[in-house]
Structures are given as C-alpha cells and as structure tokens.
Amino acid sequence: MSDRSEVSREKNPGIFASAIEYLVDCGQRSVLFLDVMRKRGVQYREHLAETAPHVLDYSIELVADGRKFPRPVNYALVRIAPPANVELDPKRRPFVVVDPRAGHGPGIGGFKADSEIGVAMKAGHPCYFIGFLPEPIPGQTIEDIARAEGEFLKQVIALHPDAEGKPCVIGNCQAGWAVMMLASIQPDLFGPIIVAGSPLSYWAGVRGQNPMRYLGGLLGGSWLTALYSDLGGGKFDGAWLVQNFESMNPSNTLWTKQYNVYANVDTEAERYLEFERWWGGHVNLNAAEIQFIVDELFVGNKLAAGRIKTSDGKVVDLRNIRSPIVVFCSKGDNITPPQQALGWILDLYEDVDEIRSYGQTIVYTVHETVGHLGIFVSGGVARKEHSEFSSNIDLIDVLPPGLYEATFEAKSDQTANADFASGQWVMRCERRTLDDIRAMGENSPEDTRRFVTAARVSEINLAAYRSFVQPWVKAMMAPQYAEFLRNLHPLRLQYDLFGDDNPATRTVAEAADNIRDHRKPAARNNPFLALQESYSKSVVSALDAWRDLRDATSESLFLAIYGSPALQAAVGVDPNSAPASRPKMTEEHRRALDTRIKELKSKIEHGGLRDCMIRGLLYVGMARGMVDERSLEALRRVRLNDRSSRLSLPQFKTLVREQFFMLLLEPDASLNAIPKLLPKSVEDRRHGFAVIRDVLSASAEISGESARRLRKIAQLFGVDEKGEGGVPAGRKAKAS
Template sequence: MFAEAISYAVDSYQRSILFLDVMRQRAVQYREHAAETAPHVLDYEAELVCDGRTLARPVNYALVRIVPPPRIVLDPRKRPFVIVDPRAGHGPGIGGFKADSEIGVALNAGHPCYFIGFLPEPEPGQTIEDIARAEAVFLERVISRHPEAEGKPCVIGNCQAGWAVTILASLRPELFGPIIVAGSPLSYWAGVKGKYPMRYTGGLLGGSWLTALTSDLGAGKFDGAWLVQNFENQNPANTLWTKQYNLYSKIDTEAERYLGFERWWGGHVMLNAEEMQFIVDELFVGNKLAAGEIRTSDGTAVDLRNIRSPILVFCSSGDNVTPPQQALDWILDLYDSVEDIRANGQTIVYCIHDKIGHLGIFVSAGVARKEHDEFASNIDFIDVLPPGLYEAVLEPKGEAVERPDLVTGQWVMRCEARTLDDIRALGGNDLDDERRFAAVARMSEINLSLYRAFAQPWVRALATPVMADAMQRLHPLRLQYEMFGSANPWSAWIGAAAERVREDRKPVSPENFFLGLQREASERIVDGLEAWRKASEKWSEEVFHTVYGSRAHQAALGIDQNSARPPRKAAKNMLHAALVQSRIAELKSHMTRGGVSEGLARAMLYIRMPGGTTDERGFEAIRRIRETAADESTRTLEEFKAMLREQFFLLLIDEDSALSAIPDLLPENVEERQAAFDTLLELLGARGQLTDEEADRLERMRSLFRIEREPARKLRSPERKAS
C-alpha cells in the first residue's frame, strides 16, 4: 500500500505539472489565434471567393471555396455544399475543423464545398438583414461557378446559422437546394416541463433590457463571450470539473484534442448591438420567426412557408440548448396538417439523435461518419421526395439488407411518412405555457422601453471605448486563458518543469488503489454539481411558472386569457388558398400529359403510397435508370423532381382519374409496355419485398399496363406466398 501511495503521489505531481503546461500552451494558442486577421479553425485550405466588406452594405462575412485534399476527386455535376457556421460567440470553422466533419463528408461524396465565415469584429452598422443580403450574394456566386451542377446548392446552417439560413430561404427561395438545419432553435419557446430551462432565462431576467445594457457597456458592441458563458452555465459539472479533470486524468493522451477544441471555444467574437438585440427580441424572447411576424426593412414578411426547398432538421434528444421541440415545433406553428404541408409544396425531413449533446451535432466524428455522411450521400434523394413530413431513420447496412449494391455507405437511409401528431408526441407546450411566454415577451418590451427612456442615455455617456475594452479583457472567460499566459510572471517556470517531467514520466498503474479513490472522488463531485444543476433548474422553472402564470400579471400585460388560439400561431393566407385551387385545376388538365416516365412514376408512387416509406436504394435504382434511359438522360434533376411531384399531386387530387389515365401514357407496342413494366419491377425490387397491399396494387398496375403473365410473385412477402 505504501508503494502504491508513493507511485500515485509521483504520478499525481507529474500530471499536475503537465496539466499546467497544457494551460500555458492554451494561453499561447489563445493569444496567437486572437492576433490573426481572420482567425478560424478550418482544417482545410481555402481560397477567398467574395469578401462581404466590399458589398454595398458591408458585413464582416466572407465566402471561401474549400480546396479539396489531393486524394479527393470532385464531380462537377454534383450540387455544391455551402456550410454556414454559427456566430454565437465563437469564431468560424467548427463545421470543418477535422476530416470527419460536415465539410469532410461533403468532399468525400464528391461535392464542391464552400464555407461562409466571419471576422471577429462586425462592420459599423451592420444588421442581421445586411448579413442575409450578403449571403444571398454569396449563393449567387456559388451558383454561377457551377453551371453543370444538377441542382442548386445544399446549404447547411448550424445552430444560430440555421435560423439565418431559413430567413434567407424564405426571402430568396430560388437560391436554395435542400437545406439542412442542425441544432437550430426555430421555435424558442418550445420545450417540455422539467427539462431545457434555458428557455426560461429571458423571463427570469426581465426580458431583453439586459442585452441592451450589455451592448451599451460595450460601447455599441455585444461581447460574444457572454453567449459562450450562457452555454457553459447549462452544464456546470462539465464546465467546473469534468472538462479539466478529463484532461488531468488522461494528460498523456488528451492534450492535443483538448487544445484543438479550446482553440475554437476560446475564439470569442463581437456582435453589433443592433444584431444582438434583433436576435433576442425577434427570435428568442419574441419567438416571431415561426409566426411570420418578422419584417424586413422594406416591410416584407419572413414566412417560412415561402421556402420551396426540402428542409432537413437534425436535432438530438440529448441537446439541452436546442432540444427537439425547439428544432421542430415551428412545423406546428405554421401548418395544421400534413395536407397543409403538401398544399404548400413543402418537404420536411427530420432526424433525431438519441443522446448526442449540442456541440456533438457539429463536432462529433461519430455523427459526421453516420448522420452527416448519409445526408451528404443522399442529398439528391431528399431533394426528390414528394411533399410531406418524414422522419429519416438510419439502419446498419449489414448482410440482411437486400440490394446492398444500391447503398452508398455503411448505413441505409429510410424516410418514413409522419404526421403532426408524431411531432406533438415528442412533448411541448400547452396553451397556458404559450400564454406565459407571451407575457414574457410583453414584459420584455415594457422593460426595454423603460431602460431606453430612463437609463440608456446615462449608460452610454459613461461607457467610453476605453472602459468597454477593459470590461472585455476582464471577462471571466478571457481571464482563465490570460492567467496562464506570458503576462503572468508566476507561470514562467511551467514550461521548463514540464520538459523535465516528460523526460522522467512515471505513470501510475491503472489498478492503483489511490487512482481508484481519485476516480470515485471525481464521480462524487460530478454528482454534487449535477444535483445543484437539477435543483437550480427546478427552482427556475417554478419561479417562471409562478410569476408569468399569474392571471393578474397576464391581465396587466394585456394577455387574452380566453382566447383558444396560441399567441404565436402563424396567420392564414387567403391568397395562398386561392392559388392552391388554381393549381389543382391546372394539374387536373395534366392527367394524360407525358409518356413512359410519367406513367412509371405514377405507378411507383401509387404502389408505395400505403407504406409511406422510401429509402435510398429506390432512388439509386431510379438514378441508374435515368442515366441509361433515352427519354430521361436529357432531363435535369430539377425537371425530374418537378415531374415526380406532379405525379404525386395528381394521385392526391384524384386517384381514380390518375390511374385510369396511365394506359394513355404508355406505348401501344407490347414489347415496349413489357419493358416499361420490367423497369417498374426493378424499381420496386430495389427495396425488397412488397407488403400485401403493395402487391395488390402491383396487380392493378399489371392490368393497366396490359401485361398478360404473372409478374409479382417474386416480390410478394413469404406470408403472402403461403396464403
């Protein structure tokens, strides 16, 4: 036991010195990173395409092209990917700071790749609208550089970049291919009781007046370090203990990974006061995005129903910053049913990870190799899905999967039809909860007006640029880096001491008794901090519900307590209803328009409709047939998508008439009809055996194609054959 104690003491001392040396290296790295003109953490070479500072309304954003590594071969026919990183306190680059990343998987799939990043300091007077206009220019540049691409760019918006992308897509829908929003809070009020307390913060602080105060103390700029602090406050166990203990306990192997992440985590950036106030008032406290209540400077309403591209929402049940409800409940705010989604021509696909945290959505290598890899590989499949609501389900390729030659990666992506009840089943607010948050929004407006009228002039007079700079330097998050830097004379000895330790390193045995005690002590500390977090969250929720659930308080704020309509439900548009009826009349005139391709698409959609499920194998089979078919080889992906959607809508509008018209789309020649039917069988067989109902529908197609011999036996399920 004495020998074990001595061994542990030596190891603990050495790990302490090496830990301090990593802190010293972190401080040096922090200083070097901050000194860069355009600091980022991209692991790829990039070339500037467009500098936002040169635009008519200058912004601190820029578009760069990712230069693919030598081993990567890009396909000019594939649509480009554009990754937009969040400006949520950190600098850019997290979407491509290692090989297994969003940029990495897009390049590996053969797609040209672009990145939209930003500089640490905003341009004077820039607004969120200015940034949106600049990103529109960026996308125009990307489109013009890829005239051979089959489809508009796929745009990925991470976290706060997700809502920025959707705002732009609602204003300029013609610029977008599929949109992937990852961990993005589009419906900030949403959540589940007992979880996700971050949404209560605005109410507990009295609204957005504190945002205005912080910006005024910063001489017109909001320090992004405060946003990072908010993230860290959500997990005190990790912030105060686990992150550092993990480095200390694995000091011989963990330093490189730790420093790599800290390079991004400590790269704090600034926002203009106008930008931050818009984010808090309009999006977070106001929750106006999904309700269509945000207006541009010229009065244009930002309505997410204007988006014409498929939207893929990626979120996680383990994300306490943007839980699934905040990522998905905008669908409930905008639409009354799946039929309503279809009437708007919208395709929405969501994928819910079971446990990954907020940052893991963007930085986890496992997520990149699975979810993001599948999204990149199957982006054209997502683009041609019929309008509706789907959940993306990933299952291992394995040996049990039929037609593995049609699967691009190690996972099979299947899209299963869902209804709004599936979104509601995830949990969410009731009407009383919505009224509470509406009360917060009203209180925030009042408090902000009072602050601007009585306090803001005095604060602005006192907050000089020198004072603002001093406050920025003294922020606790910056001090934790600076205290181990060269400016601290007490840290001068650490580097030399660490070198001596490395020369004589004596790690302790994993079975050491005292090392076990160390692990147990760490677990108890984590348990204590977790208990503190849960108690604080419970207290916060109870205070929030008590204060803003008071009927007297709500009445004083003008909240209608008798209305059955949620306070932030999106308004209906009568013009859109009229346009839908006009479109239906137009489609009915297209029942017999087209040829074999239209007939095959209509037949395939009809047969697969009962299951409401499709996967990548079916699309891959279609793609291969398109490449060889004479009437399809010249049809662009966009035209093919339009054709599929038209056939789908014809079946929805009048199924009997659409089916009766199929013989008019087919050739009279028997051999040609047989060849078309064989193609249908090949498409249906790509995903495996048919269900009973699908097999019955195939029999109906046989008669419409006027095929004499029995074709469907091999596609029936074993149970069907036995019966």
C-alpha cells in the same frame, strides 16, 4: 496511448509504495496540466491576433469578401480545397456550410476530417464555407448579413452552371435560423436545406427539461442585452453567449473538462487544446444584431409565428421556402432540444396536407444521445447522419411533398442490394404526421400564455431602460473603458491568467519538459487512482444535483411569476384567452393553389410512358409509407440510362411532384388514364412495368397492399405481374 497503459505490475506493491507512486504521478500530472493551461493561454492570444481566425481543417480560397459589398458585413465566402485523396465531381450540386455566430469563431463545420464538409467532399460535392471575422462592421444588421449570404449563394451558383441542382445549404445552430430566414425571402437560391441543432421555435419544450427557454423571462427580458451592449461601447461580447452555454452543464464546465485533462494528461492534451482553440475564440456582435436576435427570436419567438418583417416590408414566412428542409436534432441536446428544432412545424401547419399545399418537403431525424456540439463535431455523427445526408441529398430533393423521418439501418450480410446504398448505412425516409412531432412534447395553452406574458414584460422593461438608463450609460462609456471591461470577462480572463504574461507560469514550460523526460505514471491498479476517480464522481454528482435544483427552481419561478393572472392582465394579456393561432394562409397563396390544382387536373390525361411509370411507381410506393435510398438509386440508374431524352434532376423532380399531386387530387382518374397514355409498343410497356417492379424490389420484397397495387398497375399496363404478356391495355382496366 497513455504511458500509464504501458505500465504493468506483477503484484500489488503495498499501500505505502502505492502512495509514493501515486504522489509522484500526481505531482507530475499537476505540472503537466499547468503546462497545458499555459499552452491554452498562449494559443488563445495567437488565435485572437490572426486577421481571420478559424479552425477549419482544410485549405481555403477566398471567393467573396462581404466587407466590399454596398452594405458591408464581416462575412466572407471561401472555397474549400479537397484533400489530395478526394476527387470532386463538378456536376454534383455544391454544398455551402454557414457557421453559427453564437459567441465562438468560425470553422466548426470543418473542424475535423470527419465533418460536414469532409463527408460532403467524400461524396464528390464541391464545398464552400461562409464564415465571419471577430469584429462586426459598424452599423451592420442581421438583414444585411442575410442579403450578403444571398449574394454568396448567387456566386456559388454562377461557379457551377452544370451542376444538377441548386446548392445544398447547411446552417449549424444559430446559422440555421439565418438560413431559413434567407430561404423564405429568396427561395430560388436554394437546393435542400439542412439545419443542424438549430433553435427555430424558442418557446417550445416540456416541463422538467430545457430550462434555457426560461432565461429571458427570469432576467426580465432583453433590457440586460441592451445594457451589456452599451457597456461594450455599442458591441456585445460573444463571451456572454458562451457563458450561457457553459452554465447549462456546470459539472462539465467547472470540473469534468479540466479533470479529464489532468487525469489523462499524457493523451488528452492535444485534443483538449484543439477544441479550446475554437471554444475560446470569442467574437463580438453589434448591439443592433444581438438585440434583434433576443427580441425577435429568443424572447419574442416571432420567426415561427411569421411576425418578422424586413426593412422593405416583406414578411419572413417560413412557408415560402420551396426547397426540402432537413432538420437534424438530438434528445441529448439541452441547448436546442427536439421540441425547439421541430416546434415551428406545429406553429405553421395544421396538418401534413397543409405542408403539401405549400409544396414543402420536411425531413427530420432525432439522434438519441449526442449533445449539441456533437451534432457538428462528432466523428460518429459525421460518418453516419451527415454522410448519409450528403450521399442522398438528391434523394431528399425529389421526395414528394410531406413530412418524413429519416431513419438509418446498418448494412449487414443480409442487406438486399447493398451496393445500391452508399456508406455503411441504409437511409429510409418514413412518412410521418404532425402527431409524431406532438408526441415529443409541446407547451400547453397556459404555458404558451406565460411566454407571451414574458415577451410583453420584456418590451416594457426594454422601453423603460432606453428611456431612463441608456442615455446615462452611453454617455459614460468611452471606447477604452469598454475594451477594459471586455478583457475582464471571466471567460476571457481564465485564458490570460495562464498565459506567458503571467510570471508564475514562466517556469512551468521548463519543468514540464523535464518531467516528460522522466515521466513515471502510476499503475492502472493503483488504489489511489481509484480513490481519485471516486472523488471526481462525487464532485460531478454534487454539481449535477445543484444544476437540477437550480433548473427546477427556475422553472417553478417562471411558471409562478408569468402564470399570474394579475401580471398577465397588467401587461395586456387576457388570462382566459387562447394562445395566438398559427398564421393563416394568404389569399394570394390560396388563389395560386387553386390555379395549380386546376392545372394539375387538366394534365391527368396528358403524358407518355415516362409519366405512367412514375405515376405507377408512386401509387404502389404510397402503400409502403416510406422511401428507401436503394429504390431511389435504382431509379437514378434508370434515369441515367434512359433510352429516350434524359431528364435533368430538376425536370425529374417536377415530374415526380406533378404525378404525386395528381394521385392525391384524383386517384381514380389518374390511374384510369394510364392505359390511354401508354404507347402501343408491347416492348415499351413491358420495359416500363419492369422498371416499376425492379425499383420497388430494390429495397424490400413486394407484398401485402404493395403487391395488390402492383397487380393493379400490371393490369393497366396490359402485362402480367412478371411483366410478360402483350394484350394492349384498354379501357376495361379500371382502377378499383
């Protein structure tokens, strides 16, 4: 608690006394603030001096070192040691967190106890972390990293042979697209995938917002990336990426972040230094890596379009992913807004039926306010969204294919079967259509054509730079000069200027220690503190106004320049053409789909009580349009206590999917077949129907269309709605 909060005044001491009190407080805070900046500089140098710097809040054990692979990379797989009060269940699927390499060092996914790793371990899951070293291996590529991560996942799977399901993989920010690319190439390695704050559709957005998507076009494309890489001697300084993030919110970068420490220096120093340890841990990328990212993803937007190929000719098609995909984004995220996190779904699929045709399950959730970094480091987000995803990952894994939105309702005394829901929230997966995503905003055809034009201009400018300028830049850039320029980067320089190497800061530590012993904070009701806060707000308002003007101007320039029919025609874009259509379904997939449909139809009249129970449960549940975690927990308990041979989770998932598709393909035939598949035992049929009824009632009262469908299932099972009666179900029980 702040010392200021402990200071009380019986009465107003007068304006002169208040001024003296404030000046003393202000002077002391200024010295303490400089000491915090000094500590930040010292911390920065100590962090960079570490061989494998990270900010994980856990003990780790090295499992695999990517530097020793045939194609070496600067990545490693580590096992997270659980805290003393956490017990892991070896049969629960492991979680693997992949950290973003976006200019900062590794560890953000386990930055705090309340983190993605923390909540997963609390749910009993073994946890692993894929991080990286500050310096890339010469010659490593994005494809090399993806294949290395595939090897890491193979090792995790081998370490957990008894786990029910493949690893759940979390990709934060830039790691999200890397995980999705790997999952499209090697889908068999993955359980559910969680992509948090990850930009997958880089052109997507709405006018008046998301100005970062215009940056590539306004800079003339990716030639500048190549120039900075050449000036870095073949390495790209990640500090430039961090600077892009900081420029998005100048009021926070230039004022609020530092002012908050100055104004509350007695309480905020530790939290500030903890965050700056990660924020200032700048790392480097190879020129080839960053060029791929900018050309193929940021400017080219080729991932969602299915236009990226591996070195052996494989197309990176996100529709090949077979694992459920959970997309977590926020309206408060100005780096990866919901449109960029979800737009790839519109780029790839015509409708939900096409999503189902690929056997795909996509679950998304949209936070209302949290910012980009809050998705990974906010304790409130970890305790709610990430905790619910971790606790209900098996629920997500067995969801029937389709598009869902995850919603969360706080538990209360009125929550039915509250013990069936883990944590303090009840998670529901509600059925959605592509129109729900379109409602968040999307580009017009004209705007999409502008981005296509910007991508063409980028290709032309990059080719010109490589032909006429790059040879000269490379020839004059010695490694020592590149390192000198890297150290002069403004973001790096701000840490060094306040370090102990600066003679002006050497006396600050001693003065700060003396001030702490004689600290005299001003009273909270001091009028000059109110004046200080008012001034701070005016600075923030001015910087925000400048940001809004800058963003509006940038958008207008981009739209005007790349909307020019003359420029479009000059770079080979037809000003009257429609934007490129979504990737077509391949003939190979269509043949496989036709074969699968025939196979499923042939299975409609095969099975037993278990098949009928799942078929009936799905038929009634479809009327609700959502799946509640309490119903899945009730079903899980039934599965674990099954009197016959117990199904594994993958077997149960297969059963659910097959019955779901049968109902979609041939609803009447699927229902009419139930009486033929049921056992003759009245007791077994009663038990089967009771399970259906109990699972459905675990989350909500059965009413309306659901109740009508349940009565239909009761007739097919030859029982009444209470599960009583014993007339054998026969052919007279026909589906309407």
